[in-house]
Amino acid sequence: MMRLLCAMLLVGFLLPSTLRAEPKLKQFFIRNCVDCHGPERQKGKVRLDKPVDALLADYELLETIVALIEAGEMPPEEAPQPTTEAVAEVVQLLQKQILTQRPVNPLKRLTRAEYTNTMRDLFGVDFDFTGLLPPDHVERGFDKFGETQLMSPHYLMAYLKTARFIAQRVLPDVKPRTRTWEFDVRHFHGSKNFATGGGGDYRDGDDYVLTGFRPYRSNLHFSIDPDSHDQFVIPAFGVYRLEVKAHSEKSNEGEIIGINLGDGRHPTSFRMIRRIPMKHGSKGFTTELTLKAGDMLAFTFDSARVPGRSLEKKPHKGPAMRFSRMKVTGPLTEQWPTAAMQAILPKPNMKPRELVDHIALLLTQRPLLAEDRKAFVEIARTQEKSGASMTATARSVLIALLTSPHFIYKSESPELTDVERAHRLSYFLWNSAPDADLLEAARSGVLGEDPSAQVERMLKDVRAARFIDDFTRQWLQLDKVDDFGPDVRVFKNVRRMTVDSMEREGRELFRHLLESNLSMEHFIDSDFVMVNDRLARFYGLSAVDGDAFVPVKLPSESERGGLVAQAGFLKLTSTDFATSPIQRGSWILKNLYNERIEPPADVLINEPDIRGTTTVREAILKHQQLESCSRCHAKIDPLGFALEYYDPVGRKRSEYRHVDELPAELEETTFTKKLRITTMPIEATMTLPNGREVRDLPSLKAALMADKERILKGIIGKLISYAHGREVTGADRPHIDAVFASIAQEDFSLRAAIHAIVAHPAFGRK
């Protein structure tokens, strides 16, 4: 109530100042804008001749106006320009208005990753909800945005099913029996046994051998009965230990085995669940996996695989992986009753109300209000009356609470309570619920006063890896690196694990900067890159040993270093055969500058096909000539074109290779379709709106470095928007500016930036 009063007073206080601002703004608009955005013409469908208070109420419009005027993009060059003072004054007036409007931050539900991690931390079970919970939809920004999160009957049904799945597994009625299965070559099957396959894998003495020959097919799976091809099926949910004896041959580096679930006889139904890097000379591995009833295990030889289909008709000469033995033990139970059972049912007899309160508090660290509690207590009571066991009753309550808004939505008051602040922080840095230590710090008020000790502790915790994964995957769109091609007919020798390593590079750079307290400037350019064995080879750097990423200093002539020189970025902005300067340019604006760039909704975009034309530039430059496109494309195109010396998989090139897929000739089939490759010179030089010329990767990085403040603020904005679960707006400027000012003292350290974001008062507001 007090808060409401304050807010009203604030509005009352601000009103007169808005009134005072009105004539000035009106005058400015009439003088500078209304010619094109008024009764006669409505360029961009914008009218600024409306009453000023109506304009001021349109929050998004306001943001756009400020951004454009401030950047000098409006009024356009050819129009008479207002004085610098007039611009500054208007921007200040508008900015003030923006700051009065707190951005909306609608109710957020747990993302799939948050849900999974929360269950992991609460119950100590490594659930995988793929196939149960729908993946979260990200159109722009992050899946944590309440505004774009979907809720539908389908989602609700998924939550209900997932809750039942969890409850049945964390609260079993009987202790599962641990069993052991041993497999040797007699039980091994590969694609050779598959009716239509065959070729790349074979039995050899006491071993079964996988090669990279037929990449889609080659896999190893197991049957219990040597004579049957019926695959070994995991009988019950739980943790299983796999002990595998295997080694590689004809290889002089570490190789990688993929563990897949699914029917090995039909490898297209595979789902990769883990990659096991095997050091050179390794004799096997032991790993533990959480599996569910019905899962079927299969191994693939991932480091030998080439993306796309293999066209090799010759016998395979590359590396091979020999499997001799596998032992499976599970489900393993370390203690009985399990930790989860003890957490959910700490006492043998709990009254319905006590039980509900206990589980509700366990799940969210927030008590369930009395008025919300009734229906859940009713469930427990009904169960109790029907003579159900305590475990069964707890299961029902757990299912209900896991499906309820109490659990799946994050509660946030306008000014976060201490516990809510702990939640925001832990879903930021651990992508999971807070632990007891953090909650204690929150409740004692320490967190609100000085969060640095907690932030430091959390960043050192292994759970911080989840933040690094989740944030970089979405910020840098690393999950899209492998969306297209590359076509193996053109990009020979680009192996599966090379592409996989490309996907990891951006994440590893972020991790390294964070862990080593390094400057965020390295995102723009740096004298080192993060690489593993395969990526080092791909970049032509000195050899690195093993699958783990390490920093490697670049030779002085190298153009690499920084996000825009990473193969992953260069690849994800390309299609099968061709690069896309527009994709690359807009990626830079969106993800480094944190600019909102959206294709105009009412324009059908036909991106010029730069493969088919000899006038690559001309086709794209057309954008810049059309008035409706030029505002954005004048910024986008030069950034993208500067990268044209890098091909669709991120390798340096000196000319375009334009690929035509020739239609199959009469006597041929799709598999023999031919490609025609023609070459064209590259011309990449263009001028940025600020007059600076960019012509290649080094000059692009120099231009970005010159824009360092804007870019670092852009990245800070990304972090803030991830933490708050909403888009950053003009109202976040003080927050961003404060963080920037504070890290400017500390060599722009990424770690310091995270500290500063959390320490700022804005972190405690909804």
Place this chain on the structure above:
Amino acid sequence: MKRRTFLKGAGVALLLPRMESLGQVSETDSPRRLLTIVNHLSFYQPELIPKADGAFEKTPPLLGELSDHLDHLKVFSGMDNPAVQNGFGHTPCVGILSGYFNKLHRRNRLSIDQAVADLIGDDTRFKSLVFQAGENLNFSQISWDKHGLPVKQIDSPRRIFNLLFQVDENEKAQQQVLAEDRSILDAVLAQARSMEKRLNATDRAKMDEYLTSVREVEQTVKRRAYWADRTRPHVNYEIEDFDRKSVDEYVGTLLDLAVLALETDSTRAVTVQIPFWEGFKEPDLSGNYHDLSHHGQKPEKIEKLLMLEHAILRRINASLSTMKERTVGNSSLFDQTTTLITASMGSANSHNFDDLPALVIDGRMKTTGHWRKKEAPMSNLYLGLLQLFGAEHDRFGESTGAFEVLS
């Protein structure tokens, strides 16, 4: 009696009058149905599509297999699937019934069979049934719901039969789960309502989505509980364990089950996809179906391929004839059913995803014959079909208009 108490106890008396009539078609009724048959590997078009446009004069050999139904049949040819831009191998086939597919986007992925099922599927045990002959691989998913999610394609004839006609062994457990689901939904609904009061306007809008979802799921659960409480229809049909290899055995069985599902009013929308990948062949053929489809224009391979395609169409013809013999309500099953036969590719030999053929069979058809629809999107046909089922849509997938299907 038991059902009445059950429903009353659950406090859904309002639902009763409508549901009372479910499960059997009344003697005066003649509900509309859709049978969709997709042949993933397409047909050898020179032998399927008449040379000339308009009324059938000379029927090509493959089309001749459907000779019993030519007076209710339209052939469309040459259609495009503008959605297929990037894809590899068979992957683009997943969009055949959607007329739109972009692997990066989920919106707009709804397939025509599900769009129709949304219109006609409320009163039956299953809103729709999708059968997959052959192993369901990731590129054989063709049926997508309105959320863009894959609809389960069942590949085992035995499982389909059990689903339709056998008592579920887990029924008791299922009913318990459904009862528990309902009390859980009650509880979360109550909590959401109470929580909503404490929220501001934007948050309340979010919570409204949750509340609406709970209510819709409640309806689904009620529907399941309703059907779980009713015995399944009895049919005189023996399903034998058979060798999956032949058209007659496998495609024939699936089509039989499709007809039975429609006849017993278990559903009003059935989709069948013909097998294509694993060793599907006739006993006296060497080479499997997929392999033969890459015939490379070799006459001896085409000849074998045609044997399979003839066998498939012959089976479809037989099923259509069966539907003419079976009466449900006040008309024959054939009269009630619109049948769509289509293919995921123009030619499986070259993996051409345009030049698509489609056959529509409907007892109400006024003119029959061949319409060459060069470069018209497949979605135009789908929109035409959708409108037949009473939809008010003016767009489907990438449609640019709607074909007149019946006139």
